[in-house]
Amino acid sequence: MSNAVKICGVKTAEAVDAAKRAGATHLGFNFFKDSPRFVAMELAYELALRAPGLKAVALTVDADDDALDAIVAKAHPRTLQLHGSETPARVREVKARYRLPVMKAIAIATATDVKRAHDYETDADILLFDAKPGQLPGGNGLTFDWQLIAGEPWSKPWLLSGGLTPDNVAGAIRATHARGVDVSSGVESERGVKDTKLIERFVAAAHAGFAESHRK
Numbered sequence: 001m002s003n004a005v006k007i008c009g010v011k012t013a014e015a016v017d018a019a020k021r022a023g024a025t026h027l028g029f030n031f032f033k034d035s036p037r038f039v040a041m042e043l044a045y046e047l048a049l050r051a052p053g054l055k056a057v058a059l060t061v062d063a064d065d066d067a068l069d070a071i072v073a074k075a076h077p078r079t080l081q082l083h084g085s086e087t088p089a090r091v092r093e094v095k096a097r098y099r100l101p102v103m104k105a106i107a108i109a110t111a112t113d114v115k116r117a118h119d120y121e122t123d124a125d126i127l128l129f130d131a132k133p134g135q136l137p138g139g140n141g142l143t144f145d146w147q148l149i150a151g152e153p154w155s156k157p158w159l160l161s162g163g164l165t166p167d168n169v170a171g172a173i174r175a176t177h178a179r180g181v182d183v184s185s186g187v188e189s190e191r192g193v194k195d196t197k198l199i200e201r202f203v204a205a206a207h208a209g210f211a212e213s214h215r216k
Contacts, residue, residue: 001126001157003210004180005203007187008059008161009037010194013050018196020051022203027054028081028182031071032061036192037184041074048076057081057103065097072098079103081128091123101125105161107132108144114152121155128182131162143168146175166201170209177213181206 007019008028019027029044030037039047048056058077060068062084071077080094083105095102104124106117109132117127131144143163159180160172169181185191187198 001159002179003207004157004159005206006057006159006180006182007194007199007203008057008182008184009035009188009192010047011037011039011043011192012194013047014196015194015199016047016050016054018194018199019203020054022200023207024054024199024203026057026079026182027051028057028059028184029075029077030059030184031063031067031075032059032083041071044075044077055079059083062086068094068098072100079126081105083128083130088120088123091120095123095125103128103159105130108148108162111148114148118154124156127154127156127158128161129158130182146172150176164202166198166205169202170205170212173206173209173213179210 004026005024006026006028007024009030010016010027016027027048029039032038055078057079058071058075059081079101080098081103082091082094091102091104102124103126104120105128106120108114108129120127129149159182160176160178161182164172164181164183165186183202187194187202189195
C-alpha cells in the first residue's frame with residue numbers, strides 16, 4: 001500500500017464524488033450505529049458504485065458474525081476495518097470467515113501501545129494507527145505523538161489516522177514516513193458532515209506530503 005488516502009465516514013454522493021475527483025484511494029463506510037457518520041448498508045453499496053476505482057472499506061466496532069454477515073452481503077466491501085477491541089484471534093477468525101483483507105485499528109498513546117500493535121502483524125493485512133478514543137472509537141479529531149511510530153519497522157502496510165487535517169497531513173507524513181493516511185472529522189464542516197472542499201484540500205496535501213517524503 002503506497003500513497004493511500006482513505007476518506008472515512010462518507011455517506012453522501014457529493015463526498016464520494018469529491019474523494020474520487022481529488023484522487024483518494026479508499027472510501028470508509030461507518031457501520032457503527034452510535035456514530036454520526038453511520039450509513040445504511042444498502043446506501044453504502046450504492047455510493048461505492050459511484051467510484052469503483054476506490055476501495056470500499058467497512059468500518060465496524062466489535063461486530064459479531066451476524067452483523068458482519070449482513071455487511072458483507074449487503075454492502076460488498078473490499079476490506080473489513082475492525083475498529084474496536086478485537087483481539088488478534090478475532091482478526092484471524094474474521095479473515096478466515098470472509099476471505100477479505102482485514103484492517104485493524106490500534107489506538108496509540110504510549111510506547112506500550114506500539115509494542116501491542118506488533119501483536120496484530122501476523123493476522124491483520126493492514127494496520128491503522130489512531131489516537132486513543134474520545135467519545136467515539138474513532139473520528140474524534142485527536143492526534144497522538146507521531147514520534148512513537150516514526151522509524152518503527154512494520155511487516156505489514158499501515159495507515160496514519162487521528163486528528164489529521166488538510167493543514168497538518170503533509171507534516172504528519174514527513175514526520176512518520178507514512179505511506180497511507182486516513183481522515184474523517186478533519187474534512188468535515190460539522191460533526192458527521194463532509195465538506196467537499198476540505199476533502200479536495202486534504203487529498204492534495206497528502207499527495208504532496210507523499211511526494212516530498214519519497215524524495216528523502
